[in-house]
Structures are given as structure tokens and as C-alpha cells.
Amino acid sequence: MTPVSLEKVASVRRDVEPPLSVSEFEAAIRAVGPERYHDLHPFHHLLHGGKLNKGQVQAWALNRYCYQSAVPRKDAAFISRIHDRELRREWLHRVLDHDGHPPEEVGGIERWLILTDGLGLDRDYVISRRGALAATVFAVESYVTFVREQPLVVACASSLTELFAPKIHKERISGMLEGYDFIDDKVLAYFKRRLTQAPRDSEFALQYVLKNAKTRDEQEACVEAVRFKCNVLWVQLDALYNAYVAGNIPPGTFRPEV
Amino acid sequence: MTPVSLEKVASVRRDVEPPLSVSEFEAAIRAVGPERYHDLHPFHHLLHGGKLNKGQVQAWALNRYCYQSAVPRKDAAFISRIHDRELRREWLHRVLDHDGHPPEEVGGIERWLILTDGLGLDRDYVISRRGALAATVFAVESYVTFVREQPLVVACASSLTELFAPKIHKERISGMLEGYDFIDDKVLAYFKRRLTQAPRDSEFALQYVLKNAKTRDEQEACVEAVRFKCNVLWVQLDALYNAYVAGNIPPGTFRPEV
Numbered sequence: 001m002t003p004v005s006l007e008k009v010a011s012v013r014r015d016v017e018p019p020l021s022v023s024e025f026e027a028a029i030r031a032v033g034p035e036r037y038h039d040l041h042p043f044h045h046l047l048h049g050g051k052l053n054k055g056q057v058q059a060w061a062l063n064r065y066c067y068q069s070a071v072p073r074k075d076a077a078f079i080s081r082i083h084d085r086e087l088r089r090e091w092l093h094r095v096l097d098h099d100g101h102p103p104e105e106v107g108g109i110e111r112w113l114i115l116t117d118g119l120g121l122d123r124d125y126v127i128s129r130r131g132a133l134a135a136t137v138f139a140v141e142s143y144v145t146f147v148r149e150q151p152l153v154v155a156c157a158s159s160l161t162e163l164f165a166p167k168i169h170k171e172r173i174s175g176m177l178e179g180y181d182f183i184d185d186k187v188l189a190y191f192k193r194r195l196t197q198a199p200r201d202s203e204f205a206l207q208y209v210l211k212n213a214k215t216r217d218e219q220e221a222c223v224e225a226v227r228f229k230c231n232v233l234w235v236q237l238d239a240l241y242n243a244y245v246a247g248n249i250p251p252g253t254f255r256p257e258v
Numbered sequence: 259m260t261p262v263s264l265e266k267v268a269s270v271r272r273d274v275e276p277p278l279s280v281s282e283f284e285a286a287i288r289a290v291g292p293e294r295y296h297d298l299h300p301f302h303h304l305l306h307g308g309k310l311n312k313g314q315v316q317a318w319a320l321n322r323y324c325y326q327s328a329v330p331r332k333d334a335a336f337i338s339r340i341h342d343r344e345l346r347r348e349w350l351h352r353v354l355d356h357d358g359h360p361p362e363e364v365g366g367i368e369r370w371l372i373l374t375d376g377l378g379l380d381r382d383y384v385i386s387r388r389g390a391l392a393a394t395v396f397a398v399e400s401y402v403t404f405v406r407e408q409p410l411v412v413a414c415a416s417s418l419t420e421l422f423a424p425k426i427h428k429e430r431i432s433g434m435l436e437g438y439d440f441i442d443d444k445v446l447a448y449f450k451r452r453l454t455q456a457p458r459d460s461e462f463a464l465q466y467v468l469k470n471a472k473t474r475d476e477q478e479a480c481v482e483a484v485r486f487k488c489n490v491l492w493v494q495l496d497a498l499y500n501a502y503v504a505g506n507i508p509p510g511t512f513r514p515e516v
Contacts, residue, residue, distance in 0.1 A: 138489075232392075241500065
């Protein structure tokens with residue numbers, strides 16, 4: 001019996017489903033936001049609406065630190081797989097944006113720690129991630145693993161939730177300044193900086209994905225990567241909601257002072 | 259300036275904290291269960307107490323399938339790192355237990371699918387993991403990654419939650435048979451089989467860990483690995499509770515028929 005040629009099977013499938021046009025593909029990527037982005041999550045409405053107490057905002061900032069601190073590792077994992085020097089150079093500024101441009105420029109992680117300082121959290125405790133929810137750690141580390149293991153264009157596509165970020169950052173700055181007397185302009189520096197960084201990054205990544213995902217299967221894997229990344233963000237808010245709004249704090253995690 | 263020798267720092271630290279005795283080390287491992295094992299989780303009390311409806315039990319079985327199906331990959335990741343042929347042979351039976359001993363023996367994953375069949379779930383849907391909670395997938399894949407990346411003895415230690423499993427399996431068999439008219443003896447074959455498999459496996463792994471974790475740091479990393487694994491299990495029940503008891507079902511995941 002002749003074994004089935006996998007290449008032939010794949011090429012037949014691609015014949016059946018031709019690639020989307022560039023504009024259809026872009027629309028499919030952008031359509032994920034209104035379905036799945038975490039600005040739809042109840043915890044965000046509470047956060048932006050000034051409806052949380054200080055302990056709940058601390059829990060959010062403490063957990064979100066895990067995400068922030070994973071980002072440069074995620075980007076380094078991506079760079080470690082790129083053979084094109086120009087693309088590596090382009091991507092490297094993301095690491096610098098988070099870790100700071102040596103010698104003096106403060107990066108996104110330091111700006112996040114200014115926020116957690118401002119909320120009265122001990123910096124070593126935040127950095128240790130000891131009090132973080134396990135669900136947060138699993139989600140963000142799954143993101144790093146995804147970028148390390150998936151095809152390059154799919155890994156790149158997982159960054160495209162940044163297309164949806166500027167709106168949420170703007171809402172957050174105004175909502176949190178209005179809603180909480182323990183938040184001031186200074187501690188929100190992270191979000192203000194991201195207002196200019198995120199659009200530049202997402203535009204570059206979008207063009208890369210639109211150009212390099214060539215088959216229908218690759219295009220679909222890229223759209224799925226955006227959904228995956230929305231899940232990474234959503235799971236973090238689900239875990240916060242369950243622990244600090246519904247009150248089911250898992251053993252061994254941060255408990256706000258009463 | 260002479261750079262600090264990292265080896266010297268490590269040896270000083272080991273002098274400061276001598277290794278635990280074997281019995282102290284075993285006690286530290288066993289102490290994690292009563293603090294962190296998922297038999298303490300409210301979702302388990304609901305499940306075993308017959309307090310869930312059929313849709314909620316379906317959600318549990320569907321999500322737990324992700325865990326079951328990750329286990330042989332986790333064990334293969336472990337085996338892939340072992341140079342000792344005898345240890346590889348010993349560990350391989352875990353893969354066979356889950357995937358089935360060829361040619362005819364049914365394994366743990368097939369037994370789990372008999373349970374999901376019995377609950378009226380479509381088998382292809384279950385296997386696709388399309389309806390699973392993202393938190394579940396992140397948690398179980400973090401377990402596979404942990405075993406792939408951590409030192410061998412620490413990776414092995416993460417399996418030791420099996421020390422706590424027989425009690426929960428017994429409770430589950432009796433509780434679920436009593437509590438639900440849609441559950442019969444046949445669909446609980448998975449748990450009955452684990453009653454004999456888990457103690458054999460955990461006893462072997464425990465002896466391996468007790469023997470091979472030699473420094474205090476290694477011992478502590480092993481105890482932490484048991485906590486990590488408890489978190490992998492706990493996060494799954496937190497996500498089920500939040501979605502299917504509190505009713506916050508994330509976009510794109512399984513919705514029971516009403």
C-alpha cells in the first residue's frame with residue numbers, strides 16, 4: 001500500500017480554502033478584539049469605574065506585574081528565533097522599552113513598580129511573585145512558551161492584542177484618576193507611555209503578519225494566536241475576579257489587609 | 259575587583275542550611291496535601307456531594323480531559339531527559355497506563371472518554387479541547403513545561419500529588435454514584451483503576467525524590483514542586499467554579515444546554 005503523501009493532503013486542503021485577501025485577513029484579526037479582548041471583562045469595568053477598594057487594586061497591580069515582567073522574556077524568546085538581523089533590531093526595542101534603555105532610561109517594568117510602590121506594596125514582594133495567583137503565572141508563562149514554540153509568524157501574531165490596547169489605556173488613565181484617591185498622575189506613567197509605544201509596535205507586527213502568513217492555514221493560525229493572547233489576558237481577570245471580588249482567595253496568595 | 263564566586267556563595271548557603279533528614283523531608287512533602295490539595299476546594303465538595311447539575315459535571319469532565327490528555331506528554335517529556343535505562347523503563351508504564359498497553363488494553367484516557375461519553379458529550383468535541391477553559395489549558399501545559407525544564411528530581415517531585423489521590427478517588431466514586439442518577443459504575447472505571455495505579459507510582463517517585471534531592475535547596479525545590487502541582491489542580495477547580503457555579507463563562511468556551 002502506498003503511504004498517503006502528507007504534502008499532497010496539505011496542498012489539496014489549501015486548494016479547497018484559498019488564502020484570504022490582505023484586507024479580509026486584517027479584518028479577521030481586528031474582529032477578535034470586540035469578541036474577546038479583556039476590556040469586555042467585568043473586572044475591568046469595576047477597575048475603571050472606581051468600584052474597587054485599595055486591596056483589590058493592589059491585587060490587580062501585583063498580579064499584572066507577572067505579565068509585565070514576562071514580556072521582555074517573551075520578546076527575547078522571539079528574537080532568539082529570528083535569523084534576519086533587521087527584524088531582530090526592530091524587535092529589540094520592545095525589550096528596551098520594558099527593561100529600560102541603558103544607562104539611564106526607566107523602562108516599563110520600573111514604571112509598573114512605581115505604580116505598585118504608590119499602592120503601598122513592598123517591591124521585593126511584588127518582584128518575587130510569591131503572592132501572585134497561580135492562574136496568572138500559568139497564563140503568562142504559557143504566553144512565553146507559545147512564542148518560543150509556535151511558527152514565527154504565529155508567534156508574532158500573538159502580540160497583536162496591542163491593536164486593541166490604546167483605547168483601554170486611555171479609559172484606564174481617566175477612570176483610575178477619577179475613581180481612586182490613592183492613585184495620582186505620577187503612578188500612571190506606565191499607561192501614558194504605552195499610548196505611543198503600543199500603536200508603533202502593533203502596526204509593525206501587523207504588517208509583518210499580513211505579509212508573511214501566506215496560506216489559509218497560516219492565516220487562521222494567526223487569528224487563533226490573537227484569540228490565544230486574549231485568553232491570556234482574560235484568564236488573569238477571571239482569576240482576580242474570583243479571588244478578590246467573589247472572595248475565593250486560593251491558599252498561599254496575597255491577602256489584602258483589612 | 260575580584261568577582262564573587264557563585265559556587266562559593268552556594269556552598270556557604272548549604273553550610274548554613276543543612277539538608278533535612280529523609281523523614282523530615284518526607285514529612286515536608288506530605289504536609290503540602292492538607293494545605294493545598296484540591297480536595298479542599300469548594301468545587302470538589304459540590305461535585306462529591308451530588309450538588310452539581312449535569313451541565314456542571316459535563317464541564318468538569320470536559321476540562322479535566324485536558325489534564326488527562328497532558329499526562330502522557332508530561333511523562334514522555336520526563337523520559338526524554340533520563341539517561342538511565344532502568345528509570346526510563348520504570349517511568350514508561352505511566353505512559354502505557356494512560357494511552358493503553360498495545361494492542362488491546364484500554365488506557366486511562368480512553369476510560370476518561372467513556373466517562374464523557376456517558377455524560378452525553380461528543381467525543382470529538384472533548385478531544386479537540388475547543389470548549390475547554392483557557393485557564394485549564396494554561397495550567398496543564400504549564401505542568402508539561404515544568405517537567406520539561408526543571409531539574410530532573412524537581413520534575414519528578416511534581417508528580418507527588420499522587421500521594422494524596424487515593425482518598426479523593428474513593429470519595430469521588432462513592433459520592434458520584436450516590437449523588438447523580440446520570441453516573442453509573444461503568445463510567446467511573448477510570449477512578450477505580452487509579453486506586454491501584456496511583457499508590458504504586460507515587461511510592462516509586464517518592465523514593466526517587468527522597469534519595470536524589472541531596473542539598474537543602476534541592477529538597478526545598480522539591481517541596482515547592484508539590485505546591486506548584488497543587489496549584490495546577492487548584493486553578494482548574496477555581497476556573498470551573500468561576501465559570502459554571504458563579505456563572506462567569508468566558509467567551510468561546512463550553513456552555514451547557516439549559
